[in-house]
Amino acid sequence: MWGMAAIFYLLGFFQRVAPGVMTDELMRDFGISAAALGNLSGFYFYSYVAMQIPTGILADTWGPRKLLSTGAVVAGAGTILFAAAPGLFWASAGRLLIGGSVAVAFVGLLKLAANWFPTRYFAAVTGAALFVGMIGAVSAGFPLRMLMNIYSWRGIMLAVAAVTLATGAMIWIFARDDPFEKGYARFITPENDSGTPPAARLILQNLKEVFSYRNTGLLFFIPAGIVGATLAFAGLWGVPYLSTHYAMSPSRASVLTSALLVAWAAGGPVFGWMSDLVGKRKPLYILGCSLCLGGWSVIFYLPGLHFYALFAVLAAIGFFSGCMVVSFAFVKESVPLRLAGTVSGVVNMGVMTGPMILQPAVGAVLDTNWQGGIENGIRLYSLGAYQRGFALIMGWLLVSLILLFFTRETSCRQQA
Numbered sequence: 001m002w003g004m005a006a007i008f009y010l011l012g013f014f015q016r017v018a019p020g021v022m023t024d025e026l027m028r029d030f031g032i033s034a035a036a037l038g039n040l041s042g043f044y045f046y047s048y049v050a051m052q053i054p055t056g057i058l059a060d061t062w063g064p065r066k067l068l069s070t071g072a073v074v075a076g077a078g079t080i081l082f083a084a085a086p087g088l089f090w091a092s093a094g095r096l097l098i099g100g101s102v103a104v105a106f107v108g109l110l111k112l113a114a115n116w117f118p119t120r121y122f123a124a125v126t127g128a129a130l131f132v133g134m135i136g137a138v139s140a141g142f143p144l145r146m147l148m149n150i151y152s153w154r155g156i157m158l159a160v161a162a163v164t165l166a167t168g169a170m171i172w173i174f175a176r177d178d179p180f181e182k183g184y185a186r187f188i189t190p191e192n193d194s195g196t197p198p199a200a201r202l203i204l205q206n207l208k209e210v211f212s213y214r215n216t217g218l219l220f221f222i223p224a225g226i227v228g229a230t231l232a233f234a235g236l237w238g239v240p241y242l243s244t245h246y247a248m249s250p251s252r253a254s255v256l257t258s259a260l261l262v263a264w265a266a267g268g269p270v271f272g273w274m275s276d277l278v279g280k281r282k283p284l285y286i287l288g289c290s291l292c293l294g295g296w297s298v299i300f301y302l303p304g305l306h307f308y309a310l311f312a313v314l315a316a317i318g319f320f321s322g323c324m325v326v327s328f329a330f331v332k333e334s335v336p337l338r339l340a341g342t343v344s345g346v347v348n349m350g351v352m353t354g355p356m357i358l359q360p361a362v363g364a365v366l367d368t369n370w371q372g373g374i375e376n377g378i379r380l381y382s383l384g385a386y387q388r389g390f391a392l393i394m395g396w397l398l399v400s401l402i403l404l405f406f407t408r409e410t411s412c413r414q415q416a
Contacts, residue, residue: 001116002125004171005064005109006132008072011164012102013136014144015079016044017261018157020235021145021254025153028377030088033370038363041236043092045356047100052349055107057203063177064108064115071108072168074101079161083154106133106348115178130325134265141234141258145251206342215334215410216343218403220350222285223324225400226292228354229393230321233299234260236359237366241386245303246310259311260318267322272329275412281330282409288323289401295320296397300390303383324351333410358393365389 019026019041027037058067078097085091106129113125147156176182210216233241234257242253267288275284295317298305305313331347332340369385 001112001175002109004167004175005068005105005112006129007167008068008075008102008164008171009105009109009129010132010136010139011072011075011160011167012105013133014140014160015075015098015102016231017137017140017235018144020237020257021141021148021239021250022153023236023240024250024376024378025148026091027379030085030091031377032088033379034363034366034381035360036088036363038236038360040088040092040095042356042360043095044099045352045359047096047098048103049349049352049356051100051103052345052352053203053207055104058104059107059111064111065171065175065177067104068108068112068175069168069172071101071104072164072171076161076165076168079157079164083157083161107345112175112177130268131265134261137234137261138258138265141261142251142254145239145254149251203342206339207346210335210339210343210346213335213343215331215407216346218407219327219331219334219347220353222289222400222403222407223327223347223351224354224357225393225396226289226321226324226354227351228356228358229292229296229397230260230264230318231355232358232362232393233257235355237362237386237389240381242310244380245383245386246305246307248307252307256307256310256314260314263315263318264321267319268325269322270319271323272325275326275329279412280409281326281333281412282404282407285323285326285330285407286401286404288320288326289397289404291320292317292323293394293397293401296390296394300387300394327351329412330407330410333412333414334408335415337414354396358396361392362389365392 019037023037026032026040027034030036030040032040055067062070075098078094078101080094081097082091082094085094109129110126113129117125144156179185238257238260239250239253242248242256243250246253271284271288275281278284295313298313299310299317327347328344331343335343366381366385366389367379369382369388370379371382371385373380373382
């Protein structure tokens with residue numbers, strides 16, 4: 001039950017990062033600038049963010065089986081539209097469908113985990129889900145670039161669409177919302193014994209209430225800077241930046257962005273464990289954010305680094321970016337327990353706001369500073385143009401670090 005939903009979650013992560021190694025091909029095929037490419041990639045995040053709160057309601061009313069299978073079918077259709085798009089409009093529509101449909105994957109996966117596993121396994125299963133998602137992200141780096149050296153990006157995306165549609169069919173045929181539907185005993189837990197789904201009016205009241213707590217608004221913006229930096233670089237602008245200014249092939253550059261994502265996957269569990277161990281949320285979060293800011297400064301403003309130095313710094317940045325995982329425990333403890341689900345959805349929405357804004361914003365700055373260089377139908381951007389664009393990333397990270405000092409420490413205890 002969990003594995004079929006996890007495959008869909010993996011495919012969603014793959015779609016999130018895939019444009020990062022397709023930048024040249026997308027710009028050439030659609031004849032677009034950096035700003036247009038940023039918007040094309042950003043359409044995934046626009047619909048993903050918009051679907052966060054509706055997804056929670058649908059998970060309660062439809063159930064995970066119907067939600068996940070429908071999401072996979074729509075994602076498959078969106079991927080076909082993206083792969084076959086004759087122009088930018090249809091490609092953007094495809095990305096919009098993909099983002100909105102894969103947005104249901106994580107919530108549906110958690111709902112299945114709550115229903116099919118005893119409560120004591122829930123945290124471990126959630127961590128495993130995040131790890132599976134990162135496998136999808138890493139697959140969209142170097143492995144995808146290797147495939148693109150053999151096949152066209154359109155052919156590869158059509159194959160991904162077929163896998164996504166097959167996953168949706170598998171979920172519909174084999175998955176069930178509850179063990180009771182397969183003749184097993186039902187686990188009665190707080191997660192799956194919540195009773196009647198909350199009315200829309202109650203959800204709006206809960207949203208208003210969670211923002212009355214100081215940490216909610218702060219932890220909406222803080223992780224967005226960290227995740228926005230990671231996905232703006234690994235998910236779109238890192239490969240062209242490294243290829244242009246370090247004279248390396250896209251395949252070699254994708255190894256570096258993949259290292260960033262692998263280290264990010266490793267850093268999250270470590271920061272969560274250390275935070276529980278020391279009994280504090282704020283100090284480790286501040287440390288991780290500070291080191292991220294320092295690491296990105298090296299990557300953006302210290303040109304001429306050796307390949308292995310780049311690898312080491314990006315891996316370190318990825319690991320320390322794992323500090324953002326602390327946000328979910330931190331914010332859950334900052335509000336009454338009955339609001340834990342609502343506030344988690346709010347923070348998850350904030351997390352995706354970072355790449356949603358930064359990917360197109362960096363592209364817009366690149367176009368503003370373009371000096372007219374073109375090679376093989378693709379615009380070339382100077383080091384100065386990239387540095388000005390990446391200044392937006394640095395600015396958000398700096399704001400995130402400052403805002404962290406205004407959060408209220410929970411000492412790993414649920415607040416009344």
